[in-house]
Amino acid sequence: MLExxxxxxxxxxxxxxxxxxxxxxxxxxxxxxxxxxxxxYDQMMQIRGDEGTDPRLLIVAVTEEDLQKWTWPIPGxxxxxxxxxxxxxEPRAIGLDxxxxxxxxxGHEKLLQHIQQSDLIxxxxxxxxxxxxGVAPPKGVEPERVGFSDIVEDTDGSIRRNLISVNVSESEIxxxxxxxxxxxxxxxLEVGGxxxxxxxxxxxxxxNVVFKPLQSHSGGxxxxxxxxxxxxxxxxxxxxxxxQVTVTDVLSGKVKPDLIKDRVVLIGSxxxxxxxxxxxxxxxxxxxxxxxxxxxxxxxxxxSQILGIVLNNQRLFWFLPAWGEVLWIGGWCVVGGFLAWxxxxxxxxxxxxxxxxxxxxxxxxxxxxxxxxxxxxxxxLGLVVAAGxxxxxxxxxxxxxxxxxxxxxxxxxxxxxQLQAYAxxxxxxxxxxxxIAPTVYPMGQKLQVNTILKKRYKITENxxxxxxxxxxxxxxxxxPGSPVCVVKQMRPASQDAQYLSxxxxxxxxEAYILETLGKHPQVPYLLAxxxxxxxxxxxxxxxxxxxxxxxxxxxxxxSRGEVMSILKEVLQVLVFVHSYGVIHRDVxxxxxxxxxxxxxxxxxxxxxxxxxxxxxxxxxxxSQTIAVGTPAYAPGEQMSGVPRLNSDIYALGIVVxxxxxGVNPKIFRRDVDTGVVIIPITAxxxxxxxxxxxxxxxxxxxxxxxxxxxxxxxxxxxQSAAEVLNIVESL
Numbered sequence: 254m255l256e257x258x259x260x261x262x263x264x265x266x267x268x269x270x271x272x273x274x275x276x277x278x279x280x281x282x283x284x285x286x287x288x289x290x291x292x293x294y295d296q297m298m299q300i301r302g303d304e305g306t307d308p309r310l311l312i313v314a315v316t317e318e319d320l321q322k323w324t325w326p327i328p329g330x331x332x333x334x335x336x337x338x339x340x341x342x343e344p345r346a347i348g349l350d351x352x353x354x355x356x357x358x359x360g361h362e363k364l365l366q367h368i369q370q371s372d373l374i375x376x377x378x379x380x381x382x383x384x385x386x387g388v389a390p391p392k393g394v395e396p397e398r399v400g401f402s403d404i405v406e407d408t409d410g411s412i413r414r415n416l417i418s419v420n421v422s423e424s425e426i427x428x429x430x431x432x433x434x435x436x437x438x439x440x441x442l443e444v445g446g447x448x449x450x451x452x453x454x455x456x457x458x459x460x461n462v463v464f465k466p467l468q469s470h471s472g473g474x475x476x477x478x479x480x481x482x483x484x485x486x487x488x489x490x491x492x493x494x495x496x497q498v499t500v501t502d503v504l505s506g507k508v509k510p511d512l513i514k515d516r517v518v519l520i521g522s523x524x525x526x527x528x529x530x531x532x533x534x535x536x537x538x539x540x541x542x543x544x545x546x547x548x549x550x551x552x553x554x555x556x557s558q559i560l561g562i563v564l565n566n567q568r569l570f571w572f573l574p575a576w577g578e579v580l581w582i583g584g585w586c587v588v589g590g591f592l593a594w595x596x597x598x599x600x601x602x603x604x605x606x607x608x609x610x611x612x613x614x615x616x617x618x619x620x621x622x623x624x625x626x627x628x629x630x631x632x633x634l635g636l637v638v639a640a641g642x643x644x645x646x647x648x649x650x651x652x653x654x655x656x657x658x659x660x661x662x663x664x665x666x667x668x669x670x671q672l673q674a675y676a677x678x679x680x681x682x683x684x685x686x687x688x689i690a691p692t693v694y695p696m697g698q699k700l701q702v703n704t705i706l707k708k709r710y711k712i713t714e715n716x717x718x719x720x721x722x723x724x725x726x727x728x729x730x731x732x733p734g735s736p737v738c739v740v741k742q743m744r745p746a747s748q749d750a751q752y753l754s755x756x757x758x759x760x761x762x763e764a765y766i767l768e769t770l771g772k773h774p775q776v777p778y779l780l781a782x783x784x785x786x787x788x789x790x791x792x793x794x795x796x797x798x799x800x801x802x803x804x805x806x807x808x809x810x811x812s813r814g815e816v817m818s819i820l821k822e823v824l825q826v827l828v829f830v831h832s833y834g835v836i837h838r839d840v841x842x843x844x845x846x847x848x849x850x851x852x853x854x855x856x857x858x859x860x861x862x863x864x865x866x867x868x869x870x871x872x873x874x875x876s877q878t879i880a881v882g883t884p885a886y887a888p889g890e891q892m893s894g895v896p897r898l899n900s901d902i903y904a905l906g907i908v909v910x911x912x913x914x915g916v917n918p919k920i921f922r923r924d925v926d927t928g929v930v931i932i933p934i935t936a937x938x939x940x941x942x943x944x945x946x947x948x949x950x951x952x953x954x955x956x957x958x959x960x961x962x963x964x965x966x967x968x969x970x971x972q973s974a975a976e977v978l979n980i981v982e983s984l
Contacts, residue, residue: 585609
């Protein structure tokens, strides 16, 4: 169990995701990402639906037209008459968002008396801060009947928070602990007998709604100043929160009583010249003043939010706890890392990453419509960073792995040379493979059906034999369902200690190489390798399907589309195999399995074992693979014992010509002048020779590519499978 956990935590996806998560959390703590998070918050607020005006509110605005009629500040006499007019229509509360700490004549004393005697009117004051000394309430009005007008601005100057209450010191000139909006909302609720209370945790509660205070790290905030009692402001409308009338309209009797009755009435300035205008989330990204709101409109938004929460079951904004935020960011980092680990094609990875980012933003928006605010920039960047980290790690690991494989491949050559030298010194071993005193060759007997190897692999069928090896189908009886696998047995030609030591190293090297190559989805993966009774075994994935040779019916040419599909698929595999310096040496239709599960071609029969088989074969074995490959498909340099990477390209080219023409490569010949492949056909009872492309559904460009693939001179042939693949994909 411990080993499994260790393996998991060593995976590049886990390591990269953990690093990306820690990095993102660090950036959050440094407040680097907060501005971006706030911009995304604003964008989501902008695309959210507009709920329209709140019928419980009315704004009496001081407009530029009103200022032309009366000076600013508006005289006490005008405000006194305005309040009287409004009270006649029986509003639930009146908020006077106009300071009256200083007298404005005429009528100031009468206005003060009016405010002091009315239980509907809530005037304002302002607490001192770093920029101003504060503003006192109207003289003679108790603090509990006053609301402060302070509005919390974020670092970018936008209003996103609702300040409900603050702690008040005795030295302040504004002694009100509650905001104007809160006081007016309570006045409205008071009619229904609804009163606030404090929970055991000193949190504000109205009915069953607890107003959870905003924390410094809530949502996209990090180290935000959350002094006092704040919640996130949930704007109702970006355009008009309430019906608006002007001071002149009210005083001239143009406002119907129905617009005032049972509403919260707010009196305040909307005139741009008074500069009581603020940025909001609806301002972000706008070149003009669109989305800016007057202070009285923001107070109206806050009142509407409080009433909606208490009376309409609207949700307060909610946020992930600290541990939940770590999981949220870490989860998306894992997604990015996993995609980069599983998807190797750049286009596929790009589309997958884009889709994941779209899912992230989409899910975030859906959560936002349910009043949830989760970080989005940090998980998005984490996803990309984790993917980049996995790619970088994979590139590094792949390079390291390739270097190791290249070393192993070179070591294989040396080991094979040693074994072949050993064989050359033992004539009996070269020919009949019967006896090398004092041992018997080949060691061990062929496995019988139902033989169980390693207490796990049950032999069910013999697939084939070579000089030193046999291949079987087996069942893995220790796995659920006893899945089928392929067992390759390598039988030593001698028990000589030196010989066995070299062969064991060869075997271990081969297992390492096969395990690496098996990472490609079109190469059988290695399941196990072991030694038992001085016999060596490789257990590989069983490819259910049929060989390509079953599809290449003699005399039946395949279409260009079919052949191009074969060519591209095999080239993609060879690009991978050759990148490790491994030469397959036996690319032919029998070694290309059409996998039943998905229809893809799988390249099988890798390994160096066949290179140390006896060199002399009986006529019955003439068509079988020998040490250097199959004669009809192998080029001259390979048959001479000096194979190169482009020897596999030659073999694939022969397979392509076979598919195009429906002719077995055994009868291919070369034009003595041009060296190109020619094929005998019978016309009018006489055998004549035709260039292969004359019998094929090909094009001039493709013909040129195939001819170069099968050039007799390896120096004139394509030097890499990647080069051929690039050209073929461009055709």
